[in-house]
Amino acid sequence: MESAVLKRRPSRVWAVGGGKGGVGKSAISSNLGVALARRGYRTVLVDADLGGANLHTMVGVPAPSRSLTELFTRAAGNLSEVIVPTGIPNLDLISGAHALLDMANPKHLQKQKIIRQLFTLDADIVLLDLSAGTSFTTIDFFLAAHEPIVVVIPTPTSIENAYHFLKAAFYRRLKGAIVRSGAGPLVDVALEQKLARGIRSPRELIRHITELDAVAGAAIAGEMTRLRPKLIVNQIRRQEELTLGEQMADACRDFFGVEMNFLGGIHNDDRVVYSIQLKRPALEAYPHSPFAMAIEGLALRLLAQHKEGDNE
Amino acid sequence: MNDPYEVLGLARGVGLMEAERAYQRLRELYAEDSLATYALLGSDERRERLNAIEQAFREIVATGNQRPIAFPERPENMSDEPEEDGPLPDPVQHPGLYLGRLRRRTGLQLRDLAERTKISPSKLENIEQERLAQLPPPVYLRGFVLEYARCLGVPDPRQLAENYLRLLAPAHGEQ
Ligand SMILES: Nc1ncnc2c1ncn2[C@@H]1O[C@H](COP(=O)(O)OP(=O)(O)OP(=O)(O)O)[C@@H](O)[C@H]1O
Ligand SMILES: [Mg+2]
Numbered sequence: 268m269e270s271a272v273l274k275r276r277p278s279r280v281w282a283v284g285g286g287k288g289g290v291g292k293s294a295i296s297s298n299l300g301v302a303l304a305r306r307g308y309r310t311v312l313v314d315a316d317l318g319g320a321n322l323h324t325m326v327g328v329p330a331p332s333r334s335l336t337e338l339f340t341r342a343a344g345n346l347s348e349v350i351v352p353t354g355i356p357n358l359d360l361i362s363g364a365h366a367l368l369d370m371a372n373p374k375h376l377q378k379q380k381i382i383r384q385l386f387t388l389d390a391d392i393v394l395l396d397l398s399a400g401t402s403f404t405t406i407d408f409f410l411a412a413h414e415p416i417v418v419v420i421p422t423p424t425s426i427e428n429a430y431h432f433l434k435a436a437f438y439r440r441l442k443g444a445i446v447r448s449g450a451g452p453l454v455d456v457a458l459e460q461k462l463a464r465g466i467r468s469p470r471e472l473i474r475h476i477t478e479l480d481a482v483a484g485a486a487i488a489g490e491m492t493r494l495r496p497k498l499i500v501n502q503i504r505r506q507e508e509l510t511l512g513e514q515m516a517d518a519c520r521d522f523f524g525v526e527m528n529f530l531g532g533i534h535n536d537d538r539v540v541y542s543i544q545l546k547r548p549a550l551e552a553y554p555h556s557p558f559a560m561a562i563e564g565l566a567l568r569l570l571a572q573h574k575e576g577d578n579e
Numbered sequence: 580m581n582d583p584y585e586v587l588g589l590a591r592g593v594g595l596m597e598a599e600r601a602y603q604r605l606r607e608l609y610a611e612d613s614l615a616t617y618a619l620l621g622s623d624e625r626r627e628r629l630n631a632i633e634q635a636f637r638e639i640v641a642t643g644n645q646r647p648i649a650f651p652e653r654p655e656n657m658s659d660e661p662e663e664d665g666p667l668p669d670p671v672q673h674p675g676l677y678l679g680r681l682r683r684r685t686g687l688q689l690r691d692l693a694e695r696t697k698i699s700p701s702k703l704e705n706i707e708q709e710r711l712a713q714l715p716p717p718v719y720l721r722g723f724v725l726e727y728a729r730c731l732g733v734p735d736p737r738q739l740a741e742n743y744l745r746l747l748a749p750a751h752g753e754q
Binding site (some may be wrong): 321383391421423426427430431467474503509510511512515517520521530531532533534556557560561563564565567568570 | 589604607610613615616617618619620624627628671706711712713714715716717718720740744747748
């Protein structure tokens with residue numbers, strides 16, 4: 268009966284991204300949505316993949332007539348007007364369907380307005396399925412979320428893109444933090460000359476900034492430690508790949524000075540593909556599959572942290 | 580960054596064993612063929628990072644942290660928990676409690692079992708107490724429960740692991 272308790276609290280926003288296309292962001296976010304809804308959390312899935320929206324298909328809904336398109340073309344004024352039910356109790360959808368081509372990077376003001384509305388939707392959890400790539404829009408959604416989640420698969424290309432994505436997010440947050448800290452021009456210089464000064468990692472950069480300007484440095488470092496992405500390793504095929512998550516978390520701590528929490532791994536499971544062919548969530552079509560079990564585990568761990576987050 | 584402890588991501592003055600573990604972990608992490616840091620840094624940066632790690636560890640060893648590594652004291656033969664004689668919990672409903680009770684009956688301590696299974700005592704305890712939110716991902720969990728059950732000589736370890744994973748399914752979950 269948790270939803271009753273949750274009702275009066277503002278929604279929490281979880282964003283699933285990761286840089287690389289086809290790593291399973293949509294499969295994971297749609298099924299996580301189903302797992303949360305079943306546990307009684309009123310969940311809104313948002314297809315923030317404005318270029319190639321397909322989340323509706325993954326939850327078994329034909330392309331809705333209302334979608335983010337209507338917001339951008341101003342046929343609808345408010346995000347809550349484009350919510351559609353999925354037929355699954357507690358689970359609603361905001362589709363990105365048939366978005367226009369130039370919508371992948373909407374105007375700044377429009378984007379800010381949508382982000383604001385996401386945080387005030389009448390729901391317990393708002394789950395964003397982000398698009399591949401590192402566009403400003405995607406990074407903004409990722410940084411705005413309460414729970415930013417990165418999905419990788421154990422391939423060099425996916426890991427390369429994930430780090431590219433994390434670097435983009437890190438520096439975007441850092442630039443904002445520097446402006447807000449009111450740091451002097453020294454810090455800007457540090458940022459520009461980091462290579463010349465032998466600064467090799469973001470962690471060393473923050474340390475250097477703190478040496479230059481202790482007060483601003485502390486404010487900036489404080490803001491950066493609040494960036495706590497979570498990591499999911501999907502499509503695991505070999506036993507050795509199970510160590511990848513913890514290792515990437517180590518690398519993140521060492522290189523960025525950022526605590527990335529490894530949430531868990533998901534094995535490669537053909538039933539994910541079959542369920543998409545059936546246009547049904549895997550959790551419904553194959554509830555006892557390894558994939559479904561893994562999603563249930565992830566949902567539990569995220570919810571445990573979600574409850575801690577409420578006390579912040 | 581000159582403080583060797585900071586280079587290894589450690590609190591100043593931790594014991595040598597911990598420093599060595601961190602050193603080994605970072606060396607592996609930044610190895611040339613490491614997938615986990617692929618494309619995170621260029622090959623020059625990677626070499627510099629490895630050098631810094633090497634230097635830092637040497638310095639820690641050389642300056643010799645004189646403080647002896649402290650192991651918590653505990654008298655021999657002292658068991659973790661009181662003995663229990665009641666009936667065993669139902670292995671289907673409560674596979675974790677079942678394992679815990681069985682372990683105590685056989686007189687094994689968490690420590691002993693941790694040594695045999697190579698699973699940390701805290702993880703074993705979470706499994707026993709069925710602290711669902713603190714359990715490792717199912718893919719690991721299955722292996723841990725199997726290993727634990729085998730060590731105790733449970734008749735059907737596979738079945739028990741299945742029972743455990745079912746605890747995670749929503750029908751049996753929170754609500
Ligand atoms: N654990 C898994 N096992 C097997 N196949 C999987 C798994 N996860 C995802 N897939 C498959 O990988 C493909 C890509 O998944 P999905 O569309 O969710 O990725 P995505 O990250 O959302 O991609 P895009 O960036 O294009 O939106 C799908 O065909 C899906 O069925
Ligand atoms: Mg997708």
